[in-house]
Amino acid sequence: MMSATLANIGSVPRAIHYALGDQRAKLWGGVLFVVAFGFYLLVLPATATGGAIGWVSLRWLTPGEAALALIMAMLLGLTALLGVYGLRQGAQTTQGKSVLGALLAVLPTLLCCSPILPITLTAVASVLPIMGTLGLPLQGFISTHEALIYGVAIALMAWGLYGNARRALSCAC
Amino acid sequence: MSTVLTLPTLVRRFSVAIALMIISPAGALASPSGVMGPQDPPPVAAQMAPAANFMSDGKIVEMATFKGHPVMLWQVATWCGSCRAGLQIFEEQKALVDKSDMRIIVLRDYKNGGYPGISITAFAQQAAPSLLHDPHFIFGDDTEALYKLYNPQHYVDVYDLIGADGSIQVVSSAPSATFTKIQQFMTAQAKP
Numbered sequence A: 001m002m003s004a005t006l007a008n009i010g011s012v013p014r015a016i017h018y019a020l021g022d023q024r025a026k027l028w029g030g031v032l033f034v035v036a037f038g039f040y041l042l043v044l045p046a047t048a049t050g051g052a053i054g055w056v057s058l059r060w061l062t063p064g065e066a067a068l069a070l071i072m073a074m075l076l077g078l079t080a081l082l083g084v085y086g087l088r089q090g091a092q093t094t095q096g097k098s099v100l101g102a103l104l105a106v107l108p109t110l111l112c113c114s115p116i117l118p119i120t121l122t123a124v125a126s127v128l129p130i131m132g133t134l135g136l137p138l139q140g141f142i143s144t145h146e147a148l149i150y151g152v153a154i155a156l157m158a159w160g161l162y163g164n165a166r167r168a169l170s171c172a173c
Numbered sequence B: 001m002s003t004v005l006t007l008p009t010l011v012r013r014f015s016v017a018i019a020l021m022i023i024s025p026a027g028a029l030a031s032p033s034g035v036m037g038p039q040d041p042p043p044v045a046a047q048m049a050p051a052a053n054f055m056s057d058g059k060i061v062e063m064a065t066f067k068g069h070p071v072m073l074w075q076v077a078t079w080c081g082s083c084r085a086g087l088q089i090f091e092e093q094k095a096l097v098d099k100s101d102m103r104i105i106v107l108r109d110y111k112n113g114g115y116p117g118i119s120i121t122a123f124a125q126q127a128a129p130s131l132l133h134d135p136h137f138i139f140g141d142d143t144e145a146l147y148k149l150y151n152p153q154h155y156v157d158v159y160d161l162i163g164a165d166g167s168i169q170v171v172s173s174a175p176s177a178t179f180t181k182i183q184q185f186m187t188a189q190a191k192p
Helices: A002-019 A023-048 A063-088 A096-105 A107-111 A116-125 A129-133 A135-144 A146-171 B007-029 B081-092 B094-099 B110-114 B120-127 B129-133 B144-150 B175-189
Strands: B053-056 B059-062 B071-076 B103-108 B137-142 B158-162 B168-173
Touching: A002 A023, A002 A063, A002 A146, A023 A063, A023 B081, A063 A146, A135 A146, A135 B110, B053 B144, B071 B081, B071 B144, B071 B175, B081 B094, B081 B120, B081 B129, B081 B175, B094 B175, B103 B120, B110 B144, B120 B129, B120 B137, B129 B137, B137 B144, B158 B175, B168 B175
Parallel strands: B071 B103, B103 B137
Antiparallel strands: B053 B059, B053 B137, B071 B158, B158 B168
16 A cells, blocks of 8 residues: 555656656746746745735745745646646646645735735624624634645645646556 | 546636636735735824823833823734734844834733734743843733724734824834834934
């Protein structure tokens, strides 16, 4: 069972190797990697600026966040590489998990300390009063569980990558 | 029943997924910049800081105690990352604050903003320990009345800059991103 799992995981580098031979897939993957890396470098440290993004957030970038940005951008870039390659080989690819992971990764920045959640829940509370009491505890939870949220985001992206690798390999005849 | 997808459909779907991947971080860019309170609040020049009190070192302290000094009333939660970064900015800029007449009152939100966390003293000790011994900085806890008066929207990291005459001149948030505003206020309030 264990060896079967390892063999399955081993299919990812093999699929990447095949996909790197496809110019268009390489282009898509490269572009997405660069764009995602830039965005994550700016977005991840914004938890220290209350959601302000740009040079102001870059000043607060830590080595850990830079590493996270690199990992997530690589996962997205590779998923795109395999996705385009798979499509060109006639496979049906899915990006659901990767998109979910990418969304989850920006959750702490968006919701931890910015006014988005209080404003949204205040608006909802005008219709449903109980919602008015949820905003701050939710922000507190997100803020104190950032590592877990990033972990889940990376796991989802890795799962998406693995799925695309399998599909790409099944068609690489 | 199975649906046969043509290559153009697949390419279109894939492009949408890729766009979503890119847009999802970009969505964060659309989040308000440098605000955890109102970004462009209406002019508050005529609004006087309401009377209120807070707890510091186990004692009740009246806001009126600081009349005659420019004051920054800053409400934070001790689980908040931008609040921690804000304290670090103040530690970096301590010399500037020490040269001014400004008093910076850092208060833990009432009930810590609804989520448990360490005390304000422990928070300052972790983030910017030198500020605990600086007479320009006062650390304490919101009373419910002060929280309702100065932070009715329940923002996590929000501050009021109150002039020496007791008027509220600026309401903003996240000093880590908006320190320039505080610096400008300090300069404007400097005694000739």
